[in-house]
Amino acid sequence: MLKRAVVDLPLHTGRCPAWLFEKMKRLSRAIMLIIYQEFGRKELLKRLSDPYWFQALGCLLGFDWHSSGLTTTLCGAIKSGLEPHFKELGFYICGGKGKRALSTPKEIEFWGEKLALKSEAFKYITLSRLIARIDNNALQDGFNLYFHTFIFTEDGAWAVIQQGMDENSCYARRYHWSSEEGKDFFSDPHTGIFSVLKREEVLNLVSSDSKEIRASMLLILKENLSNILKEIRSSEKLFFKRAHPLGYEDIPLKVLPKIWERTYANPPQDFKDLLLTPGLGAKALRALTLTAELIFDAKASRIDPLHYAYAHGGKDGYPYKVNRRIYENTIAELEDILHKAPIATSEKGELLKKLPSLFR
Template sequence: FSDKGSWCVIQQGMNADNLYARRYHWFSKNLSSFILEPHSAILGSRDNKPVLDMTSRESVETQKMSVDLINDDPRHLQRDLLSLLKPSTQKTLDEFIGQGAEMKIPYLDMPRYINWNKLRKIYEFQPGNYEEFLSLDGVGPATVRALALISDLIYGTKPSWMDPVKYSFAVGGKDGVPFPVDKIAMDETIEILKQGVEEAYIGKREKMMALKRLRKIIPHSYEEKHN
């Protein structure tokens, strides 16, 4: 936090299944909404498919529908939800296709348990928008997924299935994850960036400023090697 009220937050989450981490960057200067693409960056070593991204601009209509659903009679929501649950005796097409086939159909991992008492309290509160809805006690991933599923399959408001992560560690990580640092590739990348700035059709002052910004992220070992 700065004296002028600016702030920056970096969160890290770990996928318990594959043990890969990703970092979520928040910067107040670029933030206009907490529910509409709020992150300055989401960094990780791999993307996942499919991923439900309710902060995407493509999910705005699903956000609105989720609020409409939660503000409706919970009995209607329960009816819609139960209509989407697959009976244990029912087979699906992917079971007939086989495990080896690559399924490109987006899907939602339907939660098997919903706290209807919590949803009833949220209904009584009547949240005015999606941000207010998310801030309420009891709203978690299962509730978000359930509402997104109903919004998509019954009411046709499709959310985004694109993982918003941006790749990092392009030349490796210092701890060897996901692979050791490729120093040659790192040096070549720096040279390309430096050459691009020097040959750009911009003023001398702009070039100097760009080179200074580039120098801030260049390792000291590179400068010692090339000076």
């Protein structure tokens, strides 16, 4: 049973020291290859999509245990270490922080062309955009995405790790996703929830409890806008006078005509289409949600979807400074295990033969 998790981490400024990043790259590469060799790429993907395992790996590699930089630095180290050997591994990591996050579709397209998998690449690009819009727009928890990594394998499995920032609290929240057969993207889709910063109330349109409101939002878009506005204004007198969590000022009437302009010619057939409508962001979804709650008396979930290891110390010296000698010994031990692994008959052994310069 997969755990469901989101991780909140405080913002730490500064950069990872070059010497530590190089060690993180080597050690993470050795760990990734051992998992690949022993269990296969499917297990490797599964572990990266587990927020608890991912967090422990970052701590093992010596990064600040509770820092927002753990996500960006660890993903960067793994990607940098494995990128020259993606084709041999059948394991591809795209995206990153800031501009690199925005370039994720281009990276997926690049590998799709290299592998002659254009149709699969198009599917992954759509998935990448959909998942980003879910965590940025459909799950309105106050964290704006700035980091997005899409991982996929030649077997058709995939995972997403992305992170958002709350500028007011200076905390970051990490979201993990993984591919599952028959996955419902709109019913508690993350692979886990782990947090130290719980919100009293969020708008969670991908909760299983928001099924009715999602259907109601689609129904509204098939109605005449003037009828919707009349319904809202009549409800002001009949409905808002009672004690109710929504006030008339909560319904952004100026936003509704813009939504209809974007969807009138080609109304979305399902919630996925709605999320992928160009120019339809978090504010528009909130307006639709409030309108649907008022007219259909349906309810959207407002429950925050919430539900770890030192080995080499931490970059910031907590709980103690990184011990370079022990760190180097750990890398040497794991690399030695890889070199001594039987390679005569196994397919994984053939992979290692193709990577003679891996640890130079």
